[in-house]
Amino acid sequence: MAGEPMDEYEYIADCQTRLGLDVLSGTWTGVVLWSLQHGPLRPGELRERIGGISHKVLTETLRRLERDGLVVRRRYAEAPPRVEYELTPPGRGMLEPLAALGRWTERYADEVLDTRDRAPGER
Amino acid sequence: MAGEPMDEYEYIADCQTRLGLDVLSGTWTGVVLWSLQHGPLRPGELRERIGGISHKVLTETLRRLERDGLVVRRRYAEAPPRVEYELTPPGRGMLEPLAALGRWTERYADEVLDTRDRAPGER
DNA sequence: CAGTATCCTCCGAGATACTG
DNA sequence: CAGTATCTCGGAGGATACTG
Numbered sequence: 001m002a003g004e005p006m007d008e009y010e011y012i013a014d015c016q017t018r019l020g021l022d023v024l025s026g027t028w029t030g031v032v033l034w035s036l037q038h039g040p041l042r043p044g045e046l047r048e049r050i051g052g053i054s055h056k057v058l059t060e061t062l063r064r065l066e067r068d069g070l071v072v073r074r075r076y077a078e079a080p081p082r083v084e085y086e087l088t089p090p091g092r093g094m095l096e097p098l099a100a101l102g103r104w105t106e107r108y109a110d111e112v113l114d115t116r117d118r119a120p121g122e123r
Numbered sequence: 124m125a126g127e128p129m130d131e132y133e134y135i136a137d138c139q140t141r142l143g144l145d146v147l148s149g150t151w152t153g154v155v156l157w158s159l160q161h162g163p164l165r166p167g168e169l170r171e172r173i174g175g176i177s178h179k180v181l182t183e184t185l186r187r188l189e190r191d192g193l194v195v196r197r198r199y200a201e202a203p204p205r206v207e208y209e210l211t212p213p214g215r216g217m218l219e220p221l222a223a224l225g226r227w228t229e230r231y232a233d234e235v236l237d238t239r240d241r242a243p244g245e246r
Numbered sequence: 247c248a249g250t251a252t253c254c255t256c257c258g259a260g261a262t263a264c265t266g
Numbered sequence: 267c268a269g270t271a272t273c274t275c276g277g278a279g280g281a282t283a284c285t286g
Contacts, residue, residue: 016225016228016229016232017157017228018154018228019228019236020227021153024224025150026258027144027148030144042267043267044268055268057258057260059268059270060258060259067238067242070235080267081267082268090227090231090234090235093227094227097224097226100223101143101147101220102143103219104219105140105142107216108213109139111192112191112192115191149278150279151279165247165248166248177280177281179281180278182249182250183278183279203247203248204286205248
């Protein structure tokens with residue numbers, strides 16, 4: 001873990017990282033996974049917790065995650081019918097990379113935002 | 124560290140993850156950072172190692188990374204002039220999340236690709 | 247070789263309205 | 267409430283040609 005961190009990264013081929021990045025692509029994908037970490041949620045609940053995501057985009061994001069097998073859709077034949085989304089093992093496995101991203105942000109957010117604001121032309 | 128992984132994630136606010144995802148956004152951003160892990164490279168070398176990235180997009184990606192302070196541009200007044208890009212501390216800090224993503228892929232790639240291929244409508 | 251400037255295409259994301 | 271169908275818009279990414 002400590003010592004020579006660089007060596008630890010070495011064995012991972014470039015293409016290995018790419019699939020992960022690809023699966024995470026999309027503005028809301030990571031946030032949706034993150035929001036599901038504590039258990040299944042209904043789409044409405046997801047929208048509340050996330051905030052700012054449109055109905056359509058949430059559906060699209062969930063479809064992609066479902067297609068890639070990171071999430072399962074559960075439909076309960078009640079009255080009224082209920083729908084829930086839940087993380088699969090691959091989906092739960094993505095929580096660690098996301099947590100690493102969170103730790104990175106916690107540590108460097110100020111610095112990054114500062115650098116970004118000073119950038120010529122702004123954003 | 125072990126035991127209750129879920130609790131470990133808990134303290135990270137949603138917005139914390141988002142900046143990291145935002146910085147990593149862009150098809151090639153992660154790959155570029157990853158390619159710089161062993162030291163500074165010239166743009167030409169970067170293109171060789173990465174493969175498939177266009178001249179323009181590489182430049183744009185590097186500009187964004189520079190703006191966010193993950194990379195520095197070094198220009199050497201030689202003849203002919205030489206340019207190199209190098210990771211900054213925040214940039215090097217991003218290697219761990221990327222490595223986590225690589226480990227995820229190593230573990231779940233087959234499963235994901237399989238699920239994806241079986242998906243109706245393909246992609 | 248590094249960088250910029252156009253031009254073009256395509257997809258992601260938002261808004262809105264409609265169907266089960 | 268969940269999901270789909272349109273429409274629009276902007277930005278990302280590719281190709282190409284031109285400038286230091």
